Amino acid sequence: MPAFPTFPKAAREATGNAQLRHNLRKATGTIRGKRAAVVAELDDWAELRRAGKQIKERTLRHLDTYLEQVEAAVIAAGGTVHWAADAAEANRIVTDLVRATGERDVIKVKSMATQEIGLNEALAEAGITAYETDLAELIVQLGDDRPSHILVPAIHRNRSEVREIFRDRMGEWGRPAPDDLTDEPADLAAAARRHLRERFLSSKVAISGANFLVAETGTAVVVESEGNGRMCLTLPETLISVVGIEKIVPTWADLEVFLQLLPRSSTGERMNPYTSTWTGTTAADGAGDGPGTFHLVLLDNGRTDTLADTVGRQALRCIRCSACLNVCPVYERAGGHAYGSVYPGPIGAILTPQLRGTADPLDASLPYASSLCGACYEVCPVAIDIPEVLVHLRERVVQGDAEHPRAKGHLAERVAMRAARTLLDSPRLLGAAQRAGIATRRLHPGRLPGPGAAWTDTRDLPQFPDESFRDWWARRSAAGEGAPAAPAAPARPTPEAGQTPEAGNAPASGDTPSTTPTSAPEERK
Numbered sequence: 001m002p003a004f005p006t007f008p009k010a011a012r013e014a015t016g017n018a019q020l021r022h023n024l025r026k027a028t029g030t031i032r033g034k035r036a037a038v039v040a041e042l043d044d045w046a047e048l049r050r051a052g053k054q055i056k057e058r059t060l061r062h063l064d065t066y067l068e069q070v071e072a073a074v075i076a077a078g079g080t081v082h083w084a085a086d087a088a089e090a091n092r093i094v095t096d097l098v099r100a101t102g103e104r105d106v107i108k109v110k111s112m113a114t115q116e117i118g119l120n121e122a123l124a125e126a127g128i129t130a131y132e133t134d135l136a137e138l139i140v141q142l143g144d145d146r147p148s149h150i151l152v153p154a155i156h157r158n159r160s161e162v163r164e165i166f167r168d169r170m171g172e173w174g175r176p177a178p179d180d181l182t183d184e185p186a187d188l189a190a191a192a193r194r195h196l197r198e199r200f201l202s203s204k205v206a207i208s209g210a211n212f213l214v215a216e217t218g219t220a221v222v223v224e225s226e227g228n229g230r231m232c233l234t235l236p237e238t239l240i241s242v243v244g245i246e247k248i249v250p251t252w253a254d255l256e257v258f259l260q261l262l263p264r265s266s267t268g269e270r271m272n273p274y275t276s277t278w279t280g281t282t283a284a285d286g287a288g289d290g291p292g293t294f295h296l297v298l299l300d301n302g303r304t305d306t307l308a309d310t311v312g313r314q315a316l317r318c319i320r321c322s323a324c325l326n327v328c329p330v331y332e333r334a335g336g337h338a339y340g341s342v343y344p345g346p347i348g349a350i351l352t353p354q355l356r357g358t359a360d361p362l363d364a365s366l367p368y369a370s371s372l373c374g375a376c377y378e379v380c381p382v383a384i385d386i387p388e389v390l391v392h393l394r395e396r397v398v399q400g401d402a403e404h405p406r407a408k409g410h411l412a413e414r415v416a417m418r419a420a421r422t423l424l425d426s427p428r429l430l431g432a433a434q435r436a437g438i439a440t441r442r443l444h445p446g447r448l449p450g451p452g453a454a455w456t457d458t459r460d461l462p463q464f465p466d467e468s469f470r471d472w473w474a475r476r477s478a479a480g481e482g483a484p485a486a487p488a489a490p491a492r493p494t495p496e497a498g499q500t501p502e503a504g505n506a507p508a509s510g511d512t513p514s515t516t517p518t519s520a521p522e523e524r525k
Contacts, residue, residue, distance in 0.1 A: 004340030006365040011334035018337055020156055027155045028326040034268025035323060035379070041270075051259050051385040055254045060307060061137040066215040067298065077280020079294040084242075086301050087117035090275045094119060094240055095126045097295055101238055103205045109222060110134035110228040111209025112320060113242045113299055115147065115342040116355070119207070130207065131199050133172065133228045136190050142169040146340075148336030148344060150322040151266050156335055158395065159183040170235075174199055196228060202452070206236040208289070211319070212258060215250050219279040220296070223262060223272040226359035231274045238424025239291035240398055244299050246307075246316040258319055261381040265321035302355035311392040315351045319380040322347075324376035324386060330369055339366060346376035350389040358397050367393035427470075455464045 004010065014020060035162050035314075039045050059066055071081045084090035094114075098106055106123070107128050108114065119140075120130045132141045139154040140147055143165045149154030154162070155351050166177040166188065175198050177191045186324050208229070210220040233239060249255050263269040281294045304455030325331045336344030340362045342350040349366045358364045367390050376386040398414055423430045437444075441464040448456045467475075 004362050006341070007334075007369045008365060009187060009337055010338035010340065011330075014334045014338045017335075019158075020334060023156055023158050024332050024335055027152065028332050031152075031268055032326045035265060037266075038264045038268050039504055044265075048257060048260060049248065049381055049383055051257050052319075052381055053317065053484070055249060055257060056382055057314075059248055059250055059254075059378060060246065060313060061317055063245065063248065063307065066250055066421060067245060069215040070213055070248060070296075070298075071217050073216070074294075074296050075218075076279060077218055077294075079218070079296055082295060082297045084297050084301070089302065090117050090123035090297055090299050091119055093297055094242065094507070095122060097238075097240055098128050098205055099126065101205050103203075105129050105131065105203060106205045106207055107131050107133050107185070107203040107232050107236065108137075109201055109206065109208040109228045110137050110153075110224065111207065111242060112150065112342055113209045113244050113412075114207060117242070117299065117301060119205075119242065122387060124330055130273065131195055131203070133199065134224070134226065135189070135226055138192060138196070139165060142166065142173060146337055149325060150320050150343065150345070150347075152322075155372050156337070159188060161231050162188055169466065172196055198237050200228075200231045204236050205238045205240070208230045208233060209240065211262070212255055213243055213248045214252055214255055215248050216252065218296075219281055221275050222276045223259070223274070224276075225267060225273045227274050230274050232292050233276050235290055238293040238295075240295045240297065242297045242299055243378055244334065245303050247503050262319055262321055262415065265319075265323040265379070265381040302357075306351075306354040308452075309392075312350065312389050313353050314384050315354060315389060317345065317384055317419045318347050318351065319382060320347075323379040323381065324384075327375040327379050328374075329373065330371060334369075339495040341366075346370060346386045346390075347384070350384075350386055350393060353393050353397075360399075364397045367391075367397060372496070407495055431468070431470055434464075434470070437464045438466070438468065 005013075022204040042048065074081050082093045084093055090252075104127060106128060108120075110132075115118070123130050127421065132138050134153075136154040137147070139145075139157060140161055143154075143157070143161075145154070145157075149155040157165075160183045163181055163183040167181055170191070173195075175195045176194070181187055183189055208222060211218070211223050214220040220243065222233065224230075241474065249258065251521065259271070263272045278290055278294070282290045282292050290467055303316060306316055322345070324347050328346050331345040335349075339345070339348045339352070341348050341356075343351045349369045353363045353366050356363050358367075370387070370390050372387045372390065374387050377384065398417060423433055444461065444464070446456070446461065447453060448461070455479075
């Protein structure tokens with residue numbers, strides 16, 4: 001992984017870019033509004049969301065079983081399954097598979113897993129050129145840029161910038177853009193279509209990811225908006241799919257839930273324009289449509305370690321809809337590049353440190369890239385409690401453990417936490433510190449010096465009271481006064497006729513959230 005600055009430093013630079021902030025605010029605001037409108041159309045959205053969460057949780061609990069089921073189904077359908085423990089092994093497997101075909105060019109459909117492992121760079125080192133076919137990914141590749149959004153990787157570019165990229169770079173990768181290219185969306189799309197069409201018709205090897213893997217049939221599923229993915233999946237002779245092991249859903253009935261959740265949460269649409277599914281090879285089913293050779297590379301790359309974390313594992317429920325990015329005030333101002341990862345935004349802040357660990361200063365800074373406002377949790381279609389995981393990872397960063405060494409950063413925070421622990425462990429020291437703070441309270445500054453200024457710039461320092469609780473209690477006890485009388489409890493309502501006392505005093509529906517699912521996913525459907 002190339003060296004990236006920590007999130008605070010990168011975000012400071014990004015927020016100084018007025019054009020970037022304008023592009024992000026306009027794009028995320030538009031998607032946010034569309035999502036809210038289509039979600040409001042469904043009366044059972046909350047139940048649907050709960051079903052998605054439960055399916056994912058159940059799948060993760062039995063992931064070993066479903067992985068073996070996928071492997072058996074893919075082999076039975078004529079495909080080949082490869083297991084990759086980390087990025088290096090996955091890159092080696094894919095590179096060897098491409099070399100075996102004798103090809104030096106491959107086309108790719110949008111795949112975050114291949115970006116996560118740096119596959120394009122690994123193929124380039126082996127003399128193989130990978131051509132991105134997703135429009136946004138094409139813009140990023142032509143511009144020598146990095147993705148900044150899960151769903152819209154070129155969200156930080158406006159259409160004028162896209163036109164300049166097409167005019168300057170498209171000819172180096174294939175068919176050039178027309179000389180009279182304008183920045184109208186239709187003209188830009190037409191230029192990309194002509195450029196990509198030649199590549200689709202000439203390539204014999206394709207590499208893809210997958211949004212889902214259906215365990216019962218070994219079927220991979222890709223959802224997209226442009227149709228480029230479908231051409232990439234069906235035209236080449238050889239298809240190599242690199243898929244994270246957490247993408248499994250047990251059955252087609254389970255898939256139905258996510259095909260409702262994903263488009264509404266991601267693009268604000270009722271359904272995806274293109275949903276492509278493929279099982280095994282053409283040779284096996286004789287249908288004559290699709291690749292004759294199919295390889296499935298199942299990628300771990302830190303997912304097993306994440307699964308072992310009882311709090312952090314919920315990040316593996318993510319279906320990459322990017323709804324959390326579009327509502328995050330931090331992402332909207334800092335953009336995706338500041339996260340230094342293919343997974344930006346709130347989900348990236350919890351997923352990346354778990355996949356890569358927290359030893360690197362950048363990864364250790366990501367759990368702090370949030371205001372903990374909770375908006376990300378409210379919109380997550382599979383109810384990932386991102387704020388809870390953020391706090392959990394901050395604890396890991398501060399304390400460290402055998403598998404996740406303590407980060408070198410946040411020295412001031414560690415010193416403050418240790419000082420607090422020492423004081424709270426000793427009543428004598430705590431009392432002395434409180435009395436010293438009260439005695440000097442008129443001298444306390446309104447703003448902390450040094451690094452602490454960043455905290456007090458947006459917050460007021462708490463004021464010391466005239467007397468600590470311990471001293472107040474000791475003084476009243478010595479005077480024989482004790483604690484003040486507690487206020488009288490309100491009278492309990494009298495149950496109505498025919499109503500049991502328990503029912504009469506039960507909280508109203510919605511006062512206390514139930515921890516028991518109201519229905520299993522199968523029951524809902």
